[in-house]
Amino acid sequence: MNPKTKGTAWILNSAVFFATYGVWSHLMGHxxxxxxxxxxxxxxxxxxxVLVGKWKKLFKPMPKKDWPWFLVIASIGLNQAPYYYGFQHLGVxxxxxxxxxxxxxxxxxxxxLVFNETLTRTKLTSLVIGLAGLGVIYRLSLTPAQIWPATLTIIAGLMGAISAVLPKKLSGQYHEFQIMAGYLTVMLVANGLIAYLVKDSLPPISAHSAWLAAAAYAAALLIANFSVIEGFKYLEASIGSLIGMAEIIFGILFGFLFFGEILSATTFLGGALIVLAAALPNLKLPPSLWESRGPKQNNK
Structure with a gap:
């Protein structure tokens, strides 16, 4: 399997497991x-x-030059608060x-900015098509009072990009579990503190279905994050980000299969645009579609 195919397969796998988050959240209920x-x-x-990492000796010392990257990646464990606030104060x-x-x-x-990738016309066109697909599926509606939650939602999205892409700086040197340990620590401490302050609810151990759904959610997060870190090893950040949009399609599919959600014509159109956006950089198109022709050469 060539590197590009391998990277695509890993990111599609991550998209499937990321898309199950909605299923487990629904089963966890309130x-x-x-x-x-x-x-x-x-x-x-x-x-x-940590237990598996220690047992299998997957962790290794990290020199000072790598600590800034590790800490920035770890900071994405803070994204629950802006994500939650945004979705509470905006339409879904x-x-x-x-x-x-x-x-x-x-x-x-x-x-x-970090990997000095070239943003070609094809990549930029794919970005526009992908965003258009999002716009077809989801409607944008903002009032002045919603600027702050909208800003926090955008910050949460950017933090999601950091969690998916920035591990490329470390993934060739450190095991995925060592990279994940950083943001799992921040996730535990930050959300535990907020939960304590706001007296967030926690079900009794006897609520077996809720805890089983929570365990499944955790397993999905582990597999999804492992897969996305592995996938971006083999792909450019822009290409991997486009492929990762398949999460939206899988999420809609799971909603249809498990909860009877309705698939509209706009859903199919938006999904088709997202698929096209992900596929376009890999299609062998004539250069004339993207580049202006230079002056004709005189072969006489």
């Missing part, structure tokens, strides 16, 4: 508060990755549109 479900998930996964469609738009644009920016 038994968990928003921050309680985050810190318990962080605790479960942190214990798991608007919040989803802003979050994913920021996620994809953030992937492009990180690719350019």
């Amino acid at each position: 038994d968990f508060g928003e921050f309680s479900q985050a810190w318990t998930r962080g605790l479960i996964l942190l214990v798991f990755v 469609g608007t919040a989803t549109l802003l979050f994913y738009a920021a996620l994809v644009i953030g992937g492009y920016l990180i690719g350019k």
Whole structure:
């Protein structure tokens, strides 16, 4: 399997598991508060990755030059608060549109600024098509009073881009579990503190279905994050970000299969645009479609 195919497969796998978040959240119901479900998930996964990492000797010392990158990546464990606030104070469609738009644009920016990737006409066209697909599926509606939650939702999306793309700086040197341990620690501490301050609800141990859904959510997060870190090893940040938009399509599909949600014509159109956006950079198109022709040469 060539590197590009391998990277695509890993990111599509991550998209499937990211898309299951809605399923597990639905099954958890209102038994968990928003921050309680985050810190318990962080605790479960942190214990798991540390125990496995120590057992398999996956962790290794990190020189000072890598600590800034590690700490920036770890900071994405803070994204639960802005994400939650945004979705509480915006319409679901608007919040989803802003979050994913920021996620994809953030992937492009990180690719350019951190990895010095070239943003070709094809990539920029794909970005526009992908954002158009988002706009078709989700409706944008903002009032002046919603500027602050909209800003926080965009910040949450940019933090999502950091979590997906920036580990490229470290993934060739450190195991995925070592990278994940940083933001799982922040997720546990930050959300645990907020949950304590706001007295967030936590179900009793006897609520088996809620805890099983929480465990499944944690497993999905582990697999999704492992897969996305692995996938971006083999792909440019912009290309990987476009492919990652498949999460939206899988999420809609799961909503249809498990909860009977209606698929409209705009859903199909938006999904088709997202697929086209992800596929376009890999299509072998004539250069004349993207580049102006130079002066004709005189062969006499």
